[in-house]
Amino acid sequence: MSKTETDLPERMRVAGASPLEQRLLRAAGSELPSRALSERMARGLGIALPVVGSGAAVGAASNAAVAAPKAASVGSSLLPWVSGALVAAVVAGAFLAARPNATQSVLAPAGSAAAFAPVASAAAPAPAQLASAPMRLTEAPSKGDNAESLKAALPPASPRLRGGTTASDLANQIALIDAARAALAGGDSARALASVRDYQSGYPNGSFKPEVAAIKIEALLKLGRKTEARALAERFLANYGPGPLTDRVTRLLGAGQP
Amino acid sequence: MSANPVTGEHPAPPSEAARRRLERMFAEHHVSVWRSLRRRGFGPEEAADATQETYLIAAGRLDDISRDSERAFLIGTARRVAHTLGRKTLRWQLDEDMDQRISSARDAGDEHADLQLFDIALSKMNPELAEAFVLYEIEGLSSPEIAALLEIPLGSVASRLRRAREQFRDAVTRIGRRLQRIEGQP
Numbered sequence: 037m038s039k040t041e042t043d044l045p046e047r048m049r050v051a052g053a054s055p056l057e058q059r060l061l062r063a064a065g066s067e068l069p070s071r072a073l074s075e076r077m078a079r080g081l082g083i084a085l086p087v088v089g090s091g092a093a094v095g096a097a098s099n100a101a102v103a104a105p106k107a108a109s110v111g112s113s114l115l116p117w118v119s120g121a122l123v124a125a126v127v128a129g130a131f132l133a134a135r136p137n138a139t140q141s142v143l144a145p146a147g148s149a150a151a152f153a154p155v156a157s158a159a160a161p162a163p164a165q166l167a168s169a170p171m172r173l174t175e176a177p178s179k180g181d182n183a184e185s186l187k188a189a190l191p192p193a194s195p196r197l198r199g200g201t202t203a204s205d206l207a208n209q210i211a212l213i214d215a216a217r218a219a220l221a222g223g224d225s226a227r228a229l230a231s232v233r234d235y236q237s238g239y240p241n242g243s244f245k246p247e248v249a250a251i252k253i254e255a256l257l258k259l260g261r262k263t264e265a266r267a268l269a270e271r272f273l274a275n276y277g278p279g280p281l282t283d284r285v286t287r288l289l290g291a292g293q294p
Numbered sequence: 295m296s297a298n299p300v301t302g303e304h305p306a307p308p309s310e311a312a313r314r315r316l317e318r319m320f321a322e323h324h325v326s327v328w329r330s331l332r333r334r335g336f337g338p339e340e341a342a343d344a345t346q347e348t349y350l351i352a353a354g355r356l357d358d359i360s361r362d363s364e365r366a367f368l369i370g371t372a373r374r375v376a377h378t379l380g381r382k383t384l385r386w387q388l389d390e391d392m393d394q395r396i397s398s399a400r401d402a403g404d405e406h407a408d409l410q411l412f413d414i415a416l417s418k419m420n421p422e423l424a425e426a427f428v429l430y431e432i433e434g435l436s437s438p439e440i441a442a443l444l445e446i447p448l449g450s451v452a453s454r455l456r457r458a459r460e461q462f463r464d465a466v467t468r469i470g471r472r473l474q475r476i477e478g479q480p
Contacts, residue, residue, distance in 0.1 A: 046457065047430065047431055047434070048431050049431065049460075054463075054466070054470075055468050056464050056469070057462070057463065059408050060409075060411050060412040060415060060466060061412070061431060061432070062408070063408030063409040063411075063412055064329075064409060064412040064413075064428075064432050065431075065432050067329055067332060067409055068325055068329075069324075069325065069328045069338060069341070069342060069345075070338070073328075073339070073342045074324065075326075076342060076346075077320070077324060077342050077346045078320060078347070079343055080346045081316065081320065081346060081349050081350065081353070082313075083313065083316055083320055084317060085320075085321065171410040183296060194347075210351065210354050210355075218479050243347070243375070243378050243380065244374075245378065246374075246377060246378065247374070256476065281374075281377075283445060284374055290295070
């Protein structure tokens with residue numbers, strides 16, 4: 037154990053808390069999503085929950101956070117179908133070269149609670165629907181995800197997340213960000229900016245606006261467009277709260293000072 | 295699944311291993327992810343949606359996630375999703391009507407009352423400290439996990455946790471006093 041680790045205070049739930057503190061910590065640590073909510077999330081991802089009888093049991097395992105993975109038991113309860121949501125997300129990396137199909141994300145702007153307006157089970161396609169696009173998961177040993185086979189296996193319509201963002205939207209957004217990052221890492225800042233522009237025009241309210249803005253700032257700086265970068269960075273810092281990205285932009289801003 | 299007309303090869307099927315891994319990650323960590331979003335002020339359903347979005351992102355990045363950092367990756371991604379959705383800091387503005395909220399919490403029944411009181415205490419803390427506090431005290435993350443997730447030095451983790459604990463204690467003490475006062479009222 038490192039010195040820093042040993043310097044950490046002992047966890048309050050272990051020792052040193054007053055009875056009221058203990059009660060509140062216990063309450064916070066034992067809150068669980070209902071079984072129905074857990075099932076809804078799993079359905080939306082096209083995966084199965086372990087058959088444990090209740091959400092509480094799943095949560096207890098998670099809360100312990102020390103249990104060894106039980107992949108076999110999880111796998112034994114697989115649903116007989118896989119949703120397009122998972123497939124689309126898994127192949128996100130394989131879509132690097134694909135331009136988003138101008139399917140604009142309809143996520144509400146940041147700060148709007150309407151982004152999470154209830155949509156009943158929209159992300160959970162019925163098994164019967166998906167049965168029309170069966171996936172032969174055991175046909176051959178995997179040599180990595182193959183984009184063509186995955187795309188072929190997709191059901192006609194991607195499941196839609198609450199707020200209207202589809203899984204393929206997310207995959208496309210991630211692909212564009214990956215492309216921008218790769219270009220930036222490869223020293224091609226102009227290409228990074230092009231990917232940023234593609235993202236911003238295709239997904240004006242996309243899920244990764246802050247990440248894209250940070251990439252843009254870095255690309256502009258590398259291109260020597262310091263005035264634009266600075267203006268954008270200041271706007272970024274005004275709009276977003278503390279976090280790793282904010283720290284990064286702050287560092288970029290400092291590094292870009294004349 | 296048809297053969298490639300050019301090569302004649304059959305495309306490889308999607309990775310079963312990836313799907314199983316995501317299932318395992320979901321079984322092991324979705325409660326922590328969901329709960330971390332709840333502590334940022336999301337309602338149960340909202341937190342479920344954001345959790346789902348978090349796992350969709352993770353599904354596209356499985357190759358980048360080491361086995362040891364799955365939970366930190368997921369909670370970190372959930373944090374970014376929350377930022378994207380406008381929950382930059384904990385959304386609890388309770389200064390004005392703390393007494394009323396404490397009363398409501400007490401009326402909500404034991405199970406929920408303590409949770410609401412915890413959130414009230416959290417609302418009284420510096421958001422950065424509260425975040426580290428929740429990760430350490432509630433979700434049980436290690437200091438390296440927290441350091442990686444928050445992108446801060448290990449030493450800063452210990453420092454934040456100590457200050458967080460002081461603030462939490464102060465807040466709970468005040469809540470305790472108000473509870474006594476409320477209970478003392480006719």
